[in-house]
Amino acid sequence: MTATATDKLIERFRNGERPALARLLTYVENERPAGLRAMAELYRDTGNAYVVGITGPPGAGKSTLTNAVIREYRRRDKTVGVLAIDPSSSLTGGATLGDRIRMLENYEDEGVYIRSMATRGEMGGLSMAVGAVTHLLDAYGFDIIVVETVGVGQDEVDVAELADTTLLLQVPGLGDSIQTIKAGVLEIADILVVNKADIKGAENVVRDLRNMLRLGEHGPWLPPIVRTVAVNGDNIEALLDTIDKHRAHLESSGEGQARRERRARREVLRLAQNWLAGQLEEVIREPAMEPMLEKLRQRDINPFEVAAEVARRTSVRVQSRG
Amino acid sequence: MARALRDAGMEVIYTGLFQTPEMIARAAVDEDVDVIGLSILSGAHRALFPKIFSELAAAGLSDVLVVAGGTIPNADVEELKALGVAEVFGPGTPLDSAVRFIREHAPQRGDE
Numbered sequence: 001m002t003a004t005a006t007d008k009l010i011e012r013f014r015n016g017e018r019p020a021l022a023r024l025l026t027y028v029e030n031e032r033p034a035g036l037r038a039m040a041e042l043y044r045d046t047g048n049a050y051v052v053g054i055t056g057p058p059g060a061g062k063s064t065l066t067n068a069v070i071r072e073y074r075r076r077d078k079t080v081g082v083l084a085i086d087p088s089s090s091l092t093g094g095a096t097l098g099d100r101i102r103m104l105e106n107y108e109d110e111g112v113y114i115r116s117m118a119t120r121g122e123m124g125g126l127s128m129a130v131g132a133v134t135h136l137l138d139a140y141g142f143d144i145i146v147v148e149t150v151g152v153g154q155d156e157v158d159v160a161e162l163a164d165t166t167l168l169l170q171v172p173g174l175g176d177s178i179q180t181i182k183a184g185v186l187e188i189a190d191i192l193v194v195n196k197a198d199i200k201g202a203e204n205v206v207r208d209l210r211n212m213l214r215l216g217e218h219g220p221w222l223p224p225i226v227r228t229v230a231v232n233g234d235n236i237e238a239l240l241d242t243i244d245k246h247r248a249h250l251e252s253s254g255e256g257q258a259r260r261e262r263r264a265r266r267e268v269l270r271l272a273q274n275w276l277a278g279q280l281e282e283v284i285r286e287p288a289m290e291p292m293l294e295k296l297r298q299r300d301i302n303p304f305e306v307a308a309e310v311a312r313r314t315s316v317r318v319q320s321r322g
Numbered sequence: 323m324a325r326a327l328r329d330a331g332m333e334v335i336y337t338g339l340f341q342t343p344e345m346i347a348r349a350a351v352d353e354d355v356d357v358i359g360l361s362i363l364s365g366a367h368r369a370l371f372p373k374i375f376s377e378l379a380a381a382g383l384s385d386v387l388v389v390a391g392g393t394i395p396n397a398d399v400e401e402l403k404a405l406g407v408a409e410v411f412g413p414g415t416p417l418d419s420a421v422r423f424i425r426e427h428a429p430q431r432g433d434e
Binding site: 094115116 | 327328329330331332333334335344348351352353354381382383431
């Protein structure tokens with residue numbers, strides 16, 4: 001795509017044209033030059049959206065809760081961009097993105113934009129592009145960005161890295177609740193949501209969570225536990241009020257600024273690592289590496305030595321390119 | 323079908339049953355899709371496809387490949403193709419031939 005065509009798209013994006021937003025998101029997601037150009041033009045317009053992460057095990061009602069949250073934000077006159085993330089198949093790279101949010105509600109409202117995304121298998125975590133996609137939704141002008149992802153693997157931890165406020169959903173009836181929260185996952189939650197709070201066992205989940213919180217470490221913010229019945233919209237107002245409270249805490253304590261700085265550094269680190277990984281792979285594939293790899297196959301040399309040589313060659317290669 | 327496409331390495335957004343033409347066009351715009359596959363089992367395909375194409379045109383989607391499946395009689399296939407449906411996969415179409423058609427005819431956007 002020529003520079004002028006990209007510029008035209010960026011101009012249409014600035015005019016609030018949804019198809020331009022949708023197309024630029026594709027370019028960013030696919031790491032196309034036009035996506036990089038859009039980021040260069042539009043990043044300065046970011047920093048106004050508030051990012052809410054929603055994660056939890058399959059069957060916890062994340063999509064239903066997301067819908068209820070969207071509705072309540074719209075009632076409060078906030079525009080909402082939603083990013084719904086599903087895992088890619090590690091075998092084929094394909095993905096089935098069950099569009100549960102749209103299935104549940106007919107959105108004709110211009111104030112709501114929903115986008116599905118596959119994880120594309122970035123080391124078991126979220127796609128490198130998720131950060132960039134949230135930047136574009138931010139630049140487009142959405143007040144709230146909701147990032148919804150299933151809590152398997154590394155994804156929920158990555159979501160917490162992106163979000164200002166992370167909601168961790170739990171429900172009764174998925175077995176022993178203590179077992180369903182993996183080590184390190186409770187720590188990412190800013191707010192614990194016990195959904196389907198009207199069914200048997202909900203109070204046990206609340207009690208278990210409270211006990212786990214008591215045992216775990218937390219800073220000045222003790223994650224509150226909010227009971228919801230998302231399917232009826234029960235207590236969603238209280239949930240949004242709790243998010244606002246957390247937002248106020250982040251601002252007054254300085255933790256919000258600290259998080260934003262950590263987030264920016266981590267994003268830079270990840271992007272740089274990703275770029276470097278590509279360089280390393282190319283060096284390993286160079287014919288000049290073949291004798292060493294053959295020695296490795298014969299066990300005349302060990303992987304540490306080969307890795308050191310790959311790093312040395314990569315460093316030379318990067319420097320010679322300036 | 324969604325599974326066969328996924329296993330062929332594609333990202334498939336499954337929007338569920340009983341979508342209106344407006345909702346289909348809206349989802350296609352927001353998700354910036356390359357291909358729309360519509361399965362119609364109700365017999366209403368002759369009424370629905372003109373509406374879907376006019377919604378897609380109104381939304382500015384001109385380069386999307388539209389394919390159809392479900393229970394569509396052979397007699398109606400030419401009419402749907404004249405509207406802009408690229409291919410109709412009738413009952414009993416082997417999955418891999420549908421996958422191959424989509425792979426070969428999806429718009430190429432590799433040069434941006």
